[in-house]
Amino acid sequence: MIKKTVLIALIFCGTFLNAQSTDPLLVKDTLAQQKWVDTLLNNMTIDEKIGQLFMVAAYSNKDANHERFISGLIEKYHIGALIFFQDIPLKQAELTNKYQSQSKIPLLIGIDGEWGLNMRLKDTYRFPWNMTLGAVKDNSLITAFGVQVGKHCNRLGIHMNFAPVVDVNTNPDNPIIGNRSFGENHINVADKSTAFTLGLQSKHVLASAKHFPGHGDTATDSHHTLPAVDFTKQRLDSVELYPYRKNFAAGLGSVMVAHLSVPELESNESLPSSLSKKIVTGLLKEEMGFKGLIITDALNMKASANFDSPQEINLAAIIAGNDLLDVPLNIPETVTRFKRALETGELTEERLDESVRKILKTKYWAGLHNYKPIDTTNLIEDLNSVENELIHRKLVENSVTLLKNESLVFPIQNLDKKRIAYVKLGDSDNKPFVEMLQNYTNIDVVSASNLFELITKLKRYNLVIIGYHKSNTNPWKSFKFKDTELVWLQEIARTNTVILDVFASPYSLLQLKSFENINGLLLSYQNSKLSQEISAQMIFGALETRGKLPVAIKNIFSEGHGLMSSSLKRLSYSIPEEVGLNSSKLNKIDSIANAVIKEKMAPGLQVLVARKGKVVYNKSFGHHTDKIKTVVKNSDVYDIASITKILASLPLIMELEEQNVLQLESTLGSLLPKLKGTNKDTLTVKEVLSHYGRLKAWIPFYVNTLDSITKKPSAEYYRDKWSNKFPIEVAKDLYLTRSYKDSIFDRIAMAEQREKPGYKYSDLSFFLFKEFIENYYKKNLDELTQERFYKNIGANNTGYLPLHKFPKNKIVPTEKDEYYRNQLVQGYVHDMGAAMQGGIGGHAGLFSNANDVAKLMQLYLQKGFYGGRRYFKSETIDKFNHRYYPEDEVRKGVGFDKPQINEDEKATCGCVSDASFGHSGFTGTFTWADPETEIVYVFLSNRVYPTMDNKGLVRNNVRTEIQQLIQDAIMQ
Structure with missing residues (x-):
């Protein structure tokens, strides 16, 4: 017995060492606080003092009778506090202002906000439950969560949050705590709850740790019955009470006492802990040295309500050492009972004043000495700011x-x-x-x-x-x-x-x-x-x-x-603010996109913005055509036209350069013997991919295959059914003769060069590189790009010949072609030259959606690394993303487009760095990446619908105007 007594003494000696050294309810200007409290206390009647002890349940979703009931309690019984439950914040704010105006002394407003105000209120933000947060290693994130909840409470005129839950959930069958606990490790629970307390109270919102002395190892719910916590003091002190001591040392302002049966602390097993003087005063206040506000758990819960009449329970709670009665029942009878207790000496005025003084100190601490009504302007917006999701994301990512x-x-x-x-x-x-x-x-x-x-x-x-x-x-x-x-x-x-x-x-x-x-x-x-x-x-x-x-x-x-x-350095998906972009400014893209559709610059479009490896804007607008039947989805694919050059041909060229199959100084004649002796023989890879090789801009190959009279596809070259002689599918029911393939190459080989040196954009080099690449690998570009890049990158919505890969309703039509194919072009490449190559061109033919284009551009931005695999050396990307002829005003890199050199060019918004790169496409597409800002931008549309004469998108510089908006959205 002596040994046991010594052990208990040693345990509680440790407890004393962790007791609160200062009163957590004091403010810096203690004299002003004391004067305010003393002035009020000295002028209060007994009825007013008793009224301060009550925290009454108030609702914002009940009728006028309930509002009159609360107003009556304020005016007649001088209640000191309200705890709000359901429903909506705007109504709660209006009621708070009303009730505060009716109260002689400002009301202390509380709420259960364990995972934020959404625990009780609609239209507010929901954060994760404590069990989720218990998995977070970085406790500073829990503090940030507490700060944010504190901001919300401040905005809604709430001064006290009944959180954190510090119950150590060592019982998996616990029906009421469970996910509300930070876990089963008392140290982790202590650290997490303390971090939350520090964050919440930094905003002068009182934290109230619950459920004292510990509700974590129970198998019953105190809302319905009295749970038993049958452990030794040694166990209670080392587990259940440990988080409280840690919180006390951190300045915790309040403790909520649970309705529990704790035989080791209270011999009367039927007496709830909330009504036990041994537990509330003996343990919490004296042995553990807690100096803050003490509040009961809700007194309408069966665990306490079944013990005695409401007025007797309320009195017992105060005598036990509690300061504030949460959801007390039968207030009129309770006031009468308290007065009788004061007369008989059961309750002394000194004891009453002790609690009232603490409540008034709490009100001063919470700023109620300078009470101001809640401004309801933009209330919902303020409670649902983007800052919430930023914190929520970090919490989830770390859990x-x-x-x-x-x-x-x-x-x-x-x-x-x-x-x-x-x-x-x-x-x-x-x-x-x-x-x-x-x-x-x-x-x-x-x-x-x-x-x-x-x-x-x-x-x-x-x-x-x-x-x-x-x-x-x-x-x-x-x-x-x-x-x-x-x-x-x-x-x-x-x-x-x-x-x-x-x-x-x-x-x-x-x-x-x-x-x-x-x-x-x-x-x-x-x-x-x-x-x-x-x-x-x-x-x-x-x-x-x-x-x-x-x-x-x-x-x-x-x-x-x-x-x-x-x-693995794959693209992730987030919100703009996480990567330093302003949502409001970025959302202005919506207006431009809607204007594009309204002005019929294109029937639909996709826009994607990523920064620092995170997609933060990915939206689709409009419809596939002007028929307004098929809505554009993010998964739909567009003909990306000349973007094919940098997403199909160029990666294969870069790969071959790394393998020393070709170099930038290699001549076309050395790569393609059929060009030997032609005017293309000595042109280098670097020259032609920089659009500096004096190649013609393009050759309308299809024109020579049209009937001279009807201007329709000539029977000499075309059939409406596939055959070995006519195997090249140009469009639906239109097949080109096999022999024409060589004609395209020969025409390029024999075409005259431009006399004037310098920059001239040309597709022709990519016809030639297609020939070289496919000859080298013995496979076509479709097979090569799928095998070597797209499949492993996860660009499953990217490829040539989309009708072989996707349902037709996923493919956005391009043009109503009335000059060559004489049909709606859907699922077939728009570019005539690529179509005559069976839809697989080095310069055009690729279909994709914005998400997939972004993956490939991110690969370039990450210097050749993506998805856990290195595709290119970093120096290879640099070599191709470089201007070699700027002195001749050639803005291009090797394959990549670059920002304009001359002001009259409109390659970009003029607001991106010189290190940036990308490409545009004739069908109304555009993609750009900037290593300095780490931004990837993708714009896809079918601006050539209904015909290629639809040039509103080009005239209005829509793609670069959006690029400017993205740049403007960068937060300094």
């Missing part, structure tokens, strides 16, 4: 936890070798996850009515991503797998390589009997849109995993476990 990575299945590499299926488990939304996965490569969503059918369907895939999606509505929703889902999961994992991504509580994993066949295991904690999107990006290595498991999963994954994954 997602990689638990298992067998055979380095995570992140996914070598996309050219992957056939990937996605299977959904769970009963909640999965759309953001699937859509983000599909930004990276082809992902087939596979489902079936029975397991056998599903396993059969999955045989054709060599990787299966399983998403387990449970409700994100609130942290109490069930997170458990159904029995059938567990069977399906294990069988899929047994027969396939699997990455399982769990968008639910980590405790859901306790149901799995084995993790043996699960190759990759990712824990995303919640099924929010942001969690789904960020998790998908991590699966493809666009973002790294950093999270640490806040609770243990059996004896397989220990608390604190979490694997770090590497970045």
